[in-house]
Amino acid sequence: YRQGEASDVIVPTPNGDVHFSEHHPLVIVAGPCSVENEEMIVETARRVKAAGAQFLRGGAYKPRTSPYAFQGHGESALGLLAAAREATGLGIITEVMDTADLDKISEVADVVQIGARNMQNFSLLKKVGAQNKAVLLKRGMSSTIEEWLMAAEYILAAGNPNVILCERGIRTFDRQYARNTLDLSVLPVLRSLTHLPIMIDPSHGTGRAEYVPSMAMAAIAAGTDSLMIEVHPNPAKALSDGPQSLTPERFDRLVQEMSVIGKAV
Ligand code: PEP
Ligand code: MN
Numbered sequence: 660y661r662q663g664e665a666s667d668v669i670v671p672t673p674n675g676d677v678h679f680s681e682h683h684p685l686v687i688v689a690g691p692c693s694v695e696n697e698e699m700i701v702e703t704a705r706r707v708k709a710a711g712a713q714f715l716r717g718g719a720y721k722p723r724t725s726p727y728a729f730q731g732h733g734e735s736a737l738g739l740l741a742a743a744r745e746a747t748g749l750g751i752i753t754e755v756m757d758t759a760d761l762d763k764i765s766e767v768a769d770v771v772q773i774g775a776r777n778m779q780n781f782s783l784l785k786k787v788g789a790q791n792k793a794v795l796l797k798r799g800m801s802s803t804i805e806e807w808l809m810a811a812e813y814i815l816a817a818g819n820p821n822v823i824l825c826e827r828g829i830r831t832f833d834r835q836y837a838r839n840t841l842d843l844s845v846l847p848v849l850r851s852l853t854h855l856p857i858m859i860d861p862s863h864g865t866g867r868a869e870y871v872p873s874m875a876m877a878a879i880a881a882g883t884d885s886l887m888i889e890v891h892p893n894p895a896k897a898l899s900d901g902p903q904s905l906t907p908e909r910f911d912r913l914v915q916e917m918s919v920i921g922k923a924v
Contacts, residue, residue, distance in 0.1 A: 660808045660853045668821045668856050670793050672750035672769050677713045679823050679856035679884050685922040686885040688714040688752055688858070689910060692900035693721055693729065694736035699892055704743035706907035707890055711914045714750040714770070715743055716887060721899060722756055722776045729898040737767045744769075752795060752887075758786045765792050775800050775827055775863075778810050788817025795858065797825045800839060808853060823856050824849060825887060828864035838866020838903070841874055846881040858885035862903045868894065871905060872913045879920055888913070 667680035679686050689707040694700045694717040704715045719736035721729065732739075740751050750769035755761050756777060764771060770793045777783055778799035787794045794814050798807045811822050826846075828839025841864030849857050861874035875886055891897045891904035905913065 673748035784813035793821035862889035
């Protein structure tokens with residue numbers, strides 16, 4: 660899998676090029692699980708930008724366990740992400756679930772996300788491999804590292820070299836205290852196996868806002884290139900993943916705390 664030295668994924672955003680790289684500062688991706696309305700997404704974008712994020716995340720198409728749960732606002736949410744991008748200059752990361760939606764998502768997204776549940780959706784992997792936006796490939800919740808890297812290989816083999824690997828927790832036997840088990844041991848393992856940059860998502864990895872800061876710090880200490888953190892202006896009212904979402908205030912404090920351990924650049 661490894662092609663030479665660790666290589667950078669460089670993503671152009673309105674605020675400038677962002678390098679996902681061992682040799683550049685930590686990249687911070689933050690925002691709500693779902694895009695709910697214009698006011699909340701623009702407000703969240705402003706807050707996470709002020710705190711130090713380079714990317715806004717927010718789901719328009721949501722892969723929910725239950726078909727009766729909120730499914731995302733779809734195309735109209737893409738327009739709201741575009742408004743937040745326009746207002747802040749942040750890069751946008753949002754999930755594609757269906758090959759049919761890729762073109763309209765790519766009009767707004769600076770990085771397209773493949774969610775954990777689609778890690779081995781091979782037709783989707785081939786399609787994102789054949790377009791030119793960078794791809795954030797989340798680890799399937801029961802996937803081995805080999806399966807994950809082979810999924811990345813589908814994108815690379817289709818012609819897109821810009822893949823970022825995101826660990827978001829694997830299936831846990833402890834459903835009481837953890838949503839998933841965040842596998843931070845992938846950091847040294849992936850570093851030895853692949854040249855691709857790495858992101859850690861402690862929000863889905865733990866499922867609980869109170870556990871997110873310590874796992875974010877641990878991920879930095881273990882050498883992550885990037886973090887994804889869910890942030891919502893009012894987590895108690897969130898339409899998805901409220902329990903694991905930080906408030907903008909807590910997120911701001913976390914970014915300040917991060918500078919204490921920092922990341923060697
Ligand atoms: C998300 O990022 O909101 C999401 C659904 O993530 P995952 O695919 O890791 O569950
Ligand atoms: Mn989520």
